[in-house]
Amino acid sequence: MSTPTEVPAALRAAVDAAKERVAALHAELPRWELVVWTAGNVSERVRDERTPDGSADLLVIKPSGVSYDDITADAMVVCDLDGALVEGDRSPSSDTAAHAYVYRHMPEVGGVVHTHSTYATAWAARGEEIPCVLTMMADEFGGPVPVGPFAIIGDDSIGRGIVETLRSSRSPAVLMQNHGPFTIGKDARAAVKAAVMCEEVARTVHVSRQLGEPLPIAAEHVDSLYDRYQNVYGQH
Numbered sequence: 001m002s003t004p005t006e007v008p009a010a011l012r013a014a015v016d017a018a019k020e021r022v023a024a025l026h027a028e029l030p031r032w033e034l035v036v037w038t039a040g041n042v043s044e045r046v047r048d049e050r051t052p053d054g055s056a057d058l059l060v061i062k063p064s065g066v067s068y069d070d071i072t073a074d075a076m077v078v079c080d081l082d083g084a085l086v087e088g089d090r091s092p093s094s095d096t097a098a099h100a101y102v103y104r105h106m107p108e109v110g111g112v113v114h115t116h117s118t119y120a121t122a123w124a125a126r127g128e129e130i131p132c133v134l135t136m137m138a139d140e141f142g143g144p145v146p147v148g149p150f151a152i153i154g155d156d157s158i159g160r161g162i163v164e165t166l167r168s169s170r171s172p173a174v175l176m177q178n179h180g181p182f183t184i185g186k187d188a189r190a191a192v193k194a195a196v197m198c199e200e201v202a203r204t205v206h207v208s209r210q211l212g213e214p215l216p217i218a219a220e221h222v223d224s225l226y227d228r229y230q231n232v233y234g235q236h
């Protein structure tokens with residue numbers, strides 16, 4: 001599908017609402033100490049229901065290298081799912097290709113986040129998955145946080161590594177080797193939550209391993225904890 005030259009009128013309100021949400025969610029990255037400087041990004045899919053296969057969907061993402069203090073709804077940029085700019089006067093995030101690849105190949109995903117949060121990135125530097133030794137991990141990740149392949153920014157290789165890894169896992173987070181965590185969710189807020197929880201469990205398991213070997217949780221307990229948290233926990 002060719003790149004639209006502007007946001008379709010039918011998506012205008014949805015895009016503007018997504019810009020407000022995604023701009024506000026970028027403030028959560030420094031708030032939860034997931035980033036230094038500008039080293040993280042959040043995006044959200046805007047679905048075009050007129051095209052059922054999702055090929056006309058758009059994504060809203062931050063402009064590259066812009067301070068979180070300066071990220072406003074008006075500063076956000078809009079791209080198509082090939083990563084081509086549709087609206088905005090600044091270059092989109094340098095990870096736009098990875099976000100776009102995930103949206104193209106995982107239609108259920110509505111939000112993507114990338115950070116270089118310290119503890120999760122330390123596990124990524126070792127190419128080591130975070131073992132499922134906490135009930136919080138069973139709740140949020142349904143098992144270990146997996147590692148994805150080493151991939152250089154600039155083409156589809158990061159996105160491909162994210163999708164190939166997460167397709168065979170319940171986890172909404174993947175530790176891209178030597179790079180850092182990417183997370184997904186039904187929307188941008190869910191993906192930000194996964195990034196916060198990924199850093200928290202990375203830190204906790206790291207601390208635990210300083211004084212011994214953490215104990216694994218039996219698979220049947222992981223399954224029941226995951227089911228409860230995903231389907232019962234919270235307000236309904």
Ligand SMILES: O=C(CO)[C@@H](O)[C@H](O)COP(=O)(O)O
Pocket residue numbers: 038039040041062063064065066092093094095114153
């Ligand atoms: O990993 C990288 C760069 O290697 C990126 O994730 C940046 O750290 C954030 O880039 P922008 O979203 O500001 O373009």
